[in-house]
Amino acid sequence: MRICVIGCGAVGSLFAAHLAKAGEAEVWVYDVWKEHVVAIQKNGLRISGAADLTARFNATSDPTQLPHCEYGIVATKAIHTKTAIAQAAHAFDETSAVCSVQNGVGNEELIAERVKYVIRGTTFPAGHSIAPGHIGYDIQGDTWIGPFEPTGTPMARVEVLAGLLTRGGMNTIPLKDARGAQWTKLIFNASTNPVGALTLLHHGAATRFPPTGQLFNDLIAEGEAVARKLGIELHGDPRQLVQKGANAPGKHHASMLQDVLAKRQTEVDFMNGAISHWGDKIGVPTPLNKTLWALIKGLEHSWPDPD
Amino acid sequence: MRICVIGCGAVGSLFAAHLAKAGEAEVWVYDVWKEHVVAIQKNGLRISGAADLTARFNATSDPTQLPHCEYGIVATKAIHTKTAIAQAAHAFDETSAVCSVQNGVGNEELIAERVKYVIRGTTFPAGHSIAPGHIGYDIQGDTWIGPFEPTGTPMARVEVLAGLLTRGGMNTIPLKDARGAQWTKLIFNASTNPVGALTLLHHGAATRFPPTGQLFNDLIAEGEAVARKLGIELHGDPRQLVQKGANAPGKHHASMLQDVLAKRQTEVDFMNGAISHWGDKIGVPTPLNKTLWALIKGLEHSWPDPD
Numbered sequence: 001m002r003i004c005v006i007g008c009g010a011v012g013s014l015f016a017a018h019l020a021k022a023g024e025a026e027v028w029v030y031d032v033w034k035e036h037v038v039a040i041q042k043n044g045l046r047i048s049g050a051a052d053l054t055a056r057f058n059a060t061s062d063p064t065q066l067p068h069c070e071y072g073i074v075a076t077k078a079i080h081t082k083t084a085i086a087q088a089a090h091a092f093d094e095t096s097a098v099c100s101v102q103n104g105v106g107n108e109e110l111i112a113e114r115v116k117y118v119i120r121g122t123t124f125p126a127g128h129s130i131a132p133g134h135i136g137y138d139i140q141g142d143t144w145i146g147p148f149e150p151t152g153t154p155m156a157r158v159e160v161l162a163g164l165l166t167r168g169g170m171n172t173i174p175l176k177d178a179r180g181a182q183w184t185k186l187i188f189n190a191s192t193n194p195v196g197a198l199t200l201l202h203h204g205a206a207t208r209f210p211p212t213g214q215l216f217n218d219l220i221a222e223g224e225a226v227a228r229k230l231g232i233e234l235h236g237d238p239r240q241l242v243q244k245g246a247n248a249p250g251k252h253h254a255s256m257l258q259d260v261l262a263k264r265q266t267e268v269d270f271m272n273g274a275i276s277h278w279g280d281k282i283g284v285p286t287p288l289n290k291t292l293w294a295l296i297k298g299l300e301h302s303w304p305d306p307d
Numbered sequence: 308m309r310i311c312v313i314g315c316g317a318v319g320s321l322f323a324a325h326l327a328k329a330g331e332a333e334v335w336v337y338d339v340w341k342e343h344v345v346a347i348q349k350n351g352l353r354i355s356g357a358a359d360l361t362a363r364f365n366a367t368s369d370p371t372q373l374p375h376c377e378y379g380i381v382a383t384k385a386i387h388t389k390t391a392i393a394q395a396a397h398a399f400d401e402t403s404a405v406c407s408v409q410n411g412v413g414n415e416e417l418i419a420e421r422v423k424y425v426i427r428g429t430t431f432p433a434g435h436s437i438a439p440g441h442i443g444y445d446i447q448g449d450t451w452i453g454p455f456e457p458t459g460t461p462m463a464r465v466e467v468l469a470g471l472l473t474r475g476g477m478n479t480i481p482l483k484d485a486r487g488a489q490w491t492k493l494i495f496n497a498s499t500n501p502v503g504a505l506t507l508l509h510h511g512a513a514t515r516f517p518p519t520g521q522l523f524n525d526l527i528a529e530g531e532a533v534a535r536k537l538g539i540e541l542h543g544d545p546r547q548l549v550q551k552g553a554n555a556p557g558k559h560h561a562s563m564l565q566d567v568l569a570k571r572q573t574e575v576d577f578m579n580g581a582i583s584h585w586g587d588k589i590g591v592p593t594p595l596n597k598t599l600w601a602l603i604k605g606l607e608h609s610w611p612d613p614d
Contacts, residue, residue: 298506
């Protein structure tokens with residue numbers, strides 16, 4: 001069996017390394033970060049932190065080199081989904097299933113424009129790049145996957161992928177309806193990410209500081225109201241995810257804070273933007289999500305020094 | 308007649324220099340910024356930008372040197388009002404009147420703890436420090452002053468001060484009720500300052516970029532609702548102040564953005580914090596002002612690298 005990981009940043013690297021280490025499937029990764037790809041080709045990929053391992057697998061920054069794959073895992077930033085799946089789509093046919101493990105909502109819709117069977121996914125492990133070929137593993141966690149409803153992906157395909165990932169060390173729960181897990185993480189991300197990015201506070205400090213801790217809760221309440229009206233049953237309480245992250249050792253920077261520090265476009269359109277979009281559609285007010293969205297868009301707009 | 312300017316940053320310097328140039332009063336300034344005081348003592352104070360002048364007057368960083376003054380103008384950051392007026396109060400007696408020209412609301416209450424007659428004031432000129440002894444004059448504008456209601460300051464004292472300032476080149480309008488002017492500027496500041504500070508956008512760019520321009524309007528609407536319920540009639544439309552500032556030449560950084568770039572504590576408690584405080588008191592919801600307040604407090608909290 002062949003599996004291709006599209007996007008080999010921190011999260012994609014964790015998946016690829018664990019899958020390769022388990023040895024059940026031939027692993028390919030595709031990423032535009034050439035130094036990282038070259039380092040992996042030369043020395044394999046090193047993971048350190050919450051787990052320590054080095055894994056060897058096929059890596060390329062030329063998507064035309066990808067062979068046919070039974071499974072795909074898309075782990076790019078949400079802002080790159082559309083381009084990345086267009087470049088890699090030839091590796092998949094009508095028997096393949098491609099799973100998003102990305103942040104936010106809206107990625108599966110973009111993948112389904114190019115691929116027959118799509119799997120909705122949400123993952124909690126987090127990390128950061130240390131150097132080309134070397135990824136820091138900050139936070140361990142589970143992954144939830146289920147059929148993307150419009151593509152009618154057979155549940156058996158979901159279960160095979162979940163088994164493969166779990167045996168590789170990335171514990172994955174197959175669900176008939178993965179929307180609850182996805183929205184739980186979306187609501188968690190849409191509170192912690194922009195607040196971290198705007199205040200420069202690491203996750204634990206932002207949780208413990210009363211003004212920003214309260215803001216987390218107020219943003220979560222807005223997101224929950226939208227999910228409730230959409231008929232999505234959340235998979236636990238996003239506040240518990242906030243607490244769990246705050247209790248983890250170290251000073252974890254939310255991925256959006258990492259983006260902002262590197263002046264990279266953020267995923268806010270797929271987080272607070274998506275919650276506001278759905279809120280507007282079904283008549284649930286989301287003033288705080290709109291505010292955080294506007295502030296992050298403003299911060300991105302400042303980087304080219306506008307007139 | 309003797310007049311003392313307490314706080315000789317950009318705004319205090321503009322007032323002191325114009326008053327001294329006019330020559331009607333003996334001008335003293337008190338500031339803890341020693342390099343600035345020494346430069347003024349040596350070479351006078353230079354203003355450049357919207358007006359160009361150099362003025363000589365008495366400057367000290369030792370408040371015990373201040374002589375008795377008939378008038379005082381407090382121009383410190385709002386976060387320093389309490390300390391500064393405690394240090395300088397001996398210069399004033401029961402015949403003196405002390406006017407705030409500071410940002411936000413809540414300063415007059417602090418001055419009135421130490422001084423018999425207090426004058427409520429709001430000023431629009433803006434500038435920035437170029438070097439010790441040299442202030443850039445970015446934006447010209449009017450000043451509105453009126454009795455601080457609880458101290459029953461006679462209107463005649465307000466009118467004398469207004470005349471002095473106007474003849475000195477700082478056009479000042481005496482009003483029986485200066486709350487409307489003060490809240491108009493408060494609402495303007497509480498929208499433009501934290502958004503600029505969080506996005507790093509200069510005022511014109513933040514006004515013209517649709518997401519932040521909309522956020523300005525939403526914050527203004529919240530502040531207007533609080534003022535309306537308090538029975539305060541605004542002195543014009545804060546949106547026009549936003550537009551006027553956006554049309555000014557140059558890339559003006561809101562004072563809170565200047566504070567954030569220098570990692571100085573901001574005035575957000577006297578701006579968004581004050582609007583939320585009044586909103587809570589009279590039952591007007593202020594979710595956006597609370598959000599901006601929490602984000603700025605969080606950003607300040609990040610500077611000492613908290614656990």
